[in-house]
Amino acid sequence: MxxxxxxxxxxxxxxxxxxxxxxxxxxxxxxxxxxxxxxxxxxxxxxxxxxxxxxxxxxxxxxxxxxxxxxxxxxxxxxxxxxxxxxxxxxxxxYPPTKALRIIQNKANQKLFYTDNQIPTAPFSRFAYTSEIEDSLSNGGLQLPFVWKSAQFGYDGQGVKVVRTKEDLKDLPNVECIAEQMVDFKNELAVIVARSPNGETKTYPVVEMEFHPEANQVEYVICPGRIEDSVAKKAIEVALKVSKNLQHVGLLAVELFQTQDDQILVNEVAPRPHNSGHYSIEASYTNQFEQHIRAILGLPLGKTESKVAGVMVNLVGKEGYTGDVVYENIDTILDMEGVTPHIYGKKQTRPFRKMGHVTIVDEDMTRARQMAQKVKETINVISK
CATH class of the missing domain: 3.40.50.20 (Rossmann fold)
Incomplete structure (x- = not known):
């Protein structure tokens, strides 16, 4: 063709x-x-x-x-x-095939898939409705605290809540959901796997993700992740096992927890280009978007290594602002070396809405991370 x-x-x-x-x-x-x-x-x-x-x-x-x-x-x-x-x-x-999407689209099905395929993940309970959780707590079937996740239609931190008391259940939607045991983790990591129809597979370097404490959104993606080589190797092995069992085609972003004793647990996956791979546009030999196109068209997969250290900063709407978007101080960050902003084209901002991202590249990871902090503190996504 x-x-x-x-x-x-x-x-x-x-x-x-x-x-x-x-x-x-x-x-x-x-x-x-x-x-x-x-x-x-x-x-x-x-x-x-x-x-x-x-x-x-x-x-x-x-x-x-x-x-x-x-x-x-x-x-x-x-x-x-x-x-x-x-x-x-x-x-x-x-692509990806619907068989893989049926597993991924529902977080309860995802978790059962991990369990059935001996893929390490946090213990969980499945509920047809959120209202069933209180009975489970009363009967000792579930212990506080835990992470509540809507089985479907969650994204960008929506449909996820840490439940520390019964009061935290009150405002949650009464939908199919899971209650996941909280993981005591050192780091949140991600591995992007590219897979072609013929089974050719390549992985990107393990990245480290830093999350916003309130919005439950990624604030920074750091590549390469600041972890031991042995941990990175284990993370890639787990991600490849998920990919092999799912038989997806295209990109698969595998989000992972690194526990305090350096075990790797799968959090969840996304069968498409992902926030954790945005750094690759500037930092990689083959960015994740080109790689997805290569994979679904059955073309040879590109080189996944990084040319330089990269840190991605998400640009999200600032709290207290809703309306026509203004990127305050964007000229200031454009004056910084190694800084490239990407504006998504959404005309309306609201609190925590993803409006763009900025990539910072440098030969030195420490400098790149410091610059990312400066970018985050400088630019504001506000409204007129």
Missing amino acids: HFFSSNFKLGILGGGQLGKMLLYETRKWDVYTKVMDASPEAPCKIACNEFVEGSLMDFDAVYNFGKDVDVLTIEIENVNLDAMEKLEQEGKIV
Whole structure:
């Protein structure tokens, strides 16, 4: 199949910032793209060849969209899998496969998958409704504190809450969920695995993630992670085991805990380009977005090593500001060496909404991390 400057059409479900960054690569290679998103102002709209406004959870919208493309991929997991499965049955190429997506889309199914495949993960309990948790606590089946996670539709820290008292349960939605034992960890890590249809697999270096304490969002991604080589090796082995058992195609971001005794536990996975790989645009030989395109098209996978140390800083809406976005002091950070901002194209900001990211590259990791702190303290995402 000819992909470049041809009649080939790549379909992408989801038009957010991840899709926009995928389109950097398809435009570089002149791969024709068609994107669907529910928002008429989706960031992808300006960069794709065709844009369709439609709900990603609507069967007919997804099915009709998919019929018109040669290969269908995603930039978000929350899509109608029944429609995608029907397209697969009719011979359409869908990556990642719906079999993998059915496991990943539901966090309870994800956890059962880890248990069934002897993949280390934190102990958990599954509940059909959040309201069942109080009975389990009363009967001794569950102990405080724990981490509550909605089984579906959680993202960017939404659908996750640390429950320390029964009072913390009051405002949670009454949905299918899991209660996960809290992990006493040293570090939160991530490994991105790229896998082609023929089984060719490559991993990116292990990154270290620092989270915002309130928003439960990644604030900094540090590559390479400041961990022992033996820990990094173990993290990559676990990530490869997850990839092999899922049989995904494309990228798989595997989020991990490094415990106090240096065990590695899987937290959760994402079957697409991921926040933990944004540093790769400036720091890697092959960035994660190009790699995803290579993988789903069955092209040779690119070199995953880093050219230089990289730190990624998320730009999120500042608390107390909602409305037309203003990037305060962006000219100041542009005057700093090794600093590259990426603005996602969302016109409206609100507290903790992901609006962009900044990558800092340097030969020295310590300097890069210090500069990242300076960037974080300088730029403000506010409203007019």
